[in-house]
Amino acid sequence: MQNRNNYIEIGEFLADESFKRWVLQQNDQQNWELWTLENPVRAKLVEEARVLIFAMKVPADDLSADAVQTALEATWHKIENKKKTTRKTKVLFLRNNWIKGIAATLVFGLISTWFYHNFFNANDGELNYNELIKENSDGLLEQTNNSNKSQVIILSDGSSVLLQPKSKLSYPKIFVGNERKVYLSGEGFFEISKDAKKPFLVYSNEIITKVIGTSFRIKSYENDSNVEVIVRTGIVKIHSNKSAFNSTKKEVILLPNQALRYGRKTLIFNKITNITQDESLTSALGDVEKLSFEFTDIPVVQIFRTIEQAYLVDIDFPENKLKECHITTSLTDQPLSEKLKIICESIGNNTTYQMNGNQISIQSIGCN
Template identity: 65%
Template sequence: MQKRNNYTEIEDFLDDKSFQLWILSKIDEQGWEEWTLENRQRAKLVQDARLLLLAMKVPVNNISSSELNTALQSTWIKIEEKESTKKGNQIYPIKYLRQYWIGIAATLFFAFLSVWVYHYQYNINHTVVTYNELIEDNSEGLVEQTNNSNKPQIITLSDGSSVLLQPNSKLSYPKIFIGNERKVYLSGEGFFEISKNPKRPFLVYANEIITKVVGTSFRVRAYSDQPNVEVLVRTGKVKVISNELVGNSKEEIVLLPNQALRFLRSNLHFNKITNITEDKILVSSVGNIEQLSFEFTDIPVAQIFKTIEQAYLVDIDFPKDKLKDCHLTTSLSDQPLSEKLKIICKSIGNETSFEMNGNQIVITSQGCN
């Protein structure tokens, strides 16, 4: 006879590894489903064990100890009320009374447990805001750019802003920004350099948060399968708020250069990081574009182009012989890529121009002024 035929308590099932494998991993090597259906009383015991095992695997950070204590106290109050109404009316053997009250307690416990699991699943499903939900609410006729390659891609927006879109990421944006705001939608990771326009703020919608700026450079990391959303500021100032889809919180976090914010999706909490060098995760994820300096004093043009290539992972083709003696002094720290190139070409003069085609940039010039 199989050992499980002698199981009479929930604990017996919870200690059985093959039962755990069946419930948690859907692997039924021991024929649990068929065995369970052979007996109605057995099926009830298996169901109770299943609910308890699943509950043990539910993270408890979404329910406070006070809420748990309140629920348990409520359960025992109901039991005592039941007992007081029955007392004196009927006399049962102690054995049957014990089984009766255990049955009530178990019923109330599993009712509470079911509500808890339901609310936990409800909160998870309704606090995770997806990229598709965000773009569905937009009626501007968006263009979607997806980076399926193994290196970053440059996207230039109609206002001159640029986005360095990382692999496995996508960005939706209007062909031409209209209205009083410039809105884009990100899934994954992108480094933004925004053209200044105080009258038309720029908003990046990324899962549960909205990053609002006028003109600055910053990174947003918002992958739907990761527990956190991060914003890191390189230059300027940004404001980060919760998306209204996850609640009515009006909390607003202001970030300055070299500050960051980590939004914890599990509890909708903002964690502001005032010194990114003390955060190992942020330090390990910082890219060239966030580290390289764009302040140039009497620097050869060829070296400036090399810095841009390293930062944006682009290829720049320029007439090396004609520009070999060109040196520039300029500040490009708070400019989108296209604006950087415009400033360089204007500084070189002599009909110097550029053309961008994806990650390929061609500079045309007759030499320095």
């Protein structure tokens, strides 16, 4: 093993036998994992080298020295142009058979890198939120949350989305056809109205989440290394949106209190069957998932306060007229608009509500 602290090229990792043993055999006698975690820039280079190690596994062939030379020069040229760097790559002229074997591996690895960065991102346009929107822009509305608190979006079918800061959601003004499709970049908590004839699909970059009527959270910020889905109620089906690399799309089914973590680089689905055992997942939950919406003879005023806390909305209601009103109801598995409708119907006397973004107004003369 050379002095790995001086490694600046992927090829140096590929030529290091101890590195390959660590990647392929989990043999870490040289403490590669600890060494990698010491430096974020180093970790990025190591991850790229690991991807190539898994992708390669090809024997040395009978490439001529000229062919190796030409391939190396052409591949490096493409990679450097793609990354828009000015760093010059020095290509060594390889002559003997032993070196030709290493060269063949490097050529394959470098071509894999170019293929990954060019074909993967360019041809698989459906993976990227912006590309999806370009292809489906007709009739789509886009909501961008540039504030520092979540925003409530009510869709045409009554489904509600609690859109987190620095997130975007594109959706049709009215759902038509046999499916209800929306597109997410960032994070949102979804509560979906039940409609067995029209499944609801959330396209969040690399994954597609399909439901009938349920509640779940998706976290898919563009710069995060993982995409996460956490289910609160109902059943969720998820599969990869990387059709170019998945001839048969793997589907993962999640039940309540289960989650999926999808690695963007590893392309691996990691199913978590109990989110309480994963601190990073539980810390991501909001009040809307933690609070109980089971009410037994509870004052309406208190129920409104619970909704305000859960959805970060402001509810204007005639407190003096409703302070003696108590209701019993279950609101666990309904979107926000359905929750408000059930409460108003329970109060009676033609009680109604109106929503304008995060502002809700209740009109009532009191309970029955």
